[in-house]
Amino acid sequence: MTILFEPNRQWSAHLSTVLGGGVHPVGRVEDLRRLLGDLPGEPLVVFGPTTPATVALEVAAQQRLHRPALGVVLLRERLDLETMGQALRAGVREAVDAHDATAVRSACSRSLEVSRQLSVGTAAPSAAAEARIVTVFSAKGGCGKSTLATNLAVCLADGGRRRVCLVDLDLAFGDVGIMLQLAPDRGIADVVASRDRIDAGLVRAMLTSYAPGVDVLLAPVGPTEAERIDRDLVVAVLAAVRTMADYVVIDTPAHFTEGVLAALDVTDVPVLVATPDVPALKNLRIAMDMLDLLGLGKDNRLVVLNRSDAKVGLSGADIERVLQSRTSAHIPSSRDVPISINRGTPIVVEKPGHPVSKAIRDLAAGAIAQQANGRGGRWQRARAGGGR
Ligand SMILES: Nc1ncnc2c1ncn2[C@@H]1O[C@H](COP(=O)(O)OP(=O)(O)OP(=O)(O)O)[C@@H](O)[C@H]1O
Ligand SMILES: [Mg+2]
Missing domain, CATH: 3.40.50.2300 (Response regulator)
Known part of the structure; x- marks a missing residue:
């Protein structure tokens, strides 16, 4: 701190x-x-x-x-x-x-x-040789991915003790910049012109600093620029950022783009977000089946239920039955979340004692840290013969 x-x-x-x-x-x-x-x-x-x-x-x-x-x-x-x-x-x-x-x-x-x-060489914190990649995904829009990704990034950085790079891969409609009130002066789109020589130095120059320990790679400002960012570019950018941080947190759009698949392929901790409504749960179940088909194994996924106390008639057991998966975190619903977003400050910063902040901090310090530190291991690929 x-x-x-x-x-x-x-x-x-x-x-x-x-x-x-x-x-x-x-x-x-x-x-x-x-x-x-x-x-x-x-x-x-x-x-x-x-x-x-x-x-x-x-x-x-x-x-x-x-x-x-x-x-x-x-x-x-x-x-x-x-x-x-x-x-x-x-x-x-x-x-x-x-x-x-x-x-x-x-x-x-x-x-x-x-x-x-x-x-270096003392007890002070130092960056891991290779960052752990945490990708926040949901199969339906508006479930709270960007809210979770921005707050998680702040929690994982722990006031500057660790280095976190937050990457906005919602290339067409990225919200991270606006959620953190960052000026869109530079971002992933600026890497396109130098796509043949992407390295840590180049990507570092495109980062925007948010808080001690938290740097952000912003999405392009418009969909036209987004189209020029393909799978290879995402692969190269992620390879570069993971050499310069302890954690890379990736925010995604609500569908499988080639960039999202490239990110999922190198992800250590996939965080799948759903809200407790039947369409969101159904879509997440379908997405999980698709991940199984792609060989992105099911053992290391974390399922997070956002707005989980909304009175909607679905019990925790109903939800776990539909998803055929345990949930790792329940984030309560609160109007303080949109209020903090409208102010451009993550709720974990604005109200650290809030139940939403506590749930996100516990997720970061608990399941995510455990998975990242190897108890869950690398995101297992079930595909016979290994990865791509
Ligand atoms: N726990 C919560 N309680 C109340 N409101 C929430 C909560 N989480 C998110 N929201 C609200 O839901 C809306 C959508 O959140 P967010 O933008 O994070 O979702 P998203 O999954 O990133 O959406 P998109 O798919 O459009 O990128 C926001 O207005 C946010 O304030
Ligand atoms: Mg979003």
Whole structure:
């Protein structure tokens, strides 16, 4: 988790949201010192814009000697050359305009990356050699895939402890950008022009930073660009992103496109979402049969029931009977979910204690982590003779 030092409550609340939640907010120097002592592995302190510059510079100068892996990012309402110079001399990694949310997130991500590099070989977290791929799919539109994918990405990043790349493969109608209020400046469509030399460096340049640990590969802004993204391109992009994160979370459209099939083929944890209504369940059952036919084995799937407490007359047992599968998570229905989406902030950030947030956090820390760590193994291919 990131430590946020900001004496002003409004700024503190605003910056907690900008940083994607998962922060320790403090407003007094003594609390900051105590927290730094209690959390020796903490990789980042962000000083908000009303922090007296002397406090931030003093802490930065002290920590530079004692804890070189700790990054300090200084936010100011107005940046001037003198402050920047003083800050950098004191060991502040970045000084950024507090009003520019994108710049704030990017600076924090860069600093976390530096901390990771400096911590290699120590107990600090480091990216797995190959990310676990979690693909969120449903066979009917509007079941909550994008809601789940965005919230899962934030939970899996755990305030910057892990690196997560959220990929929007709903190429024609991707919602991830709008759900996280990200400017559509770059995304997967920008990779098309360089399709013969796709590597981690190229794809990294197309990512948009959302929060510490969470980077997003946005969908194209229009369906025309989406048409130029074929299976081979998706395969190459996923191969590149999985070298630079601990988790790749993929949001998908509600049907089997060639991109979705390419993603499913390399997925470690397939998360199939349904709502408790007969059409959604019927479609998911058909989709599961199709996955069986394609040889994408049934052992590692997680079935998630979204809006599961809606009073619709189907019991949990009815649902498991129709799906012929156990459900791994039940996410309650709540009007706070569309409210958070309309505000452009995932509910796990806006209301971490909400039952919906809790269900998604438990899913991330429980079934998904277990599967990703190998207890469920790789998504087994039942196809005789192995994969493609
Ligand atoms: N648990 C929930 N409680 C209440 N509303 C929800 C819940 N989950 C999702 N919704 C609402 O359902 C709508 C559809 O959600 P979302 O966009 O995540 O679905 P989707 O499966 O990605 O849709 P599409 O197939 O169109 O991409 C949104 O308005 C969202 O606010
Ligand atoms: Mg969607």
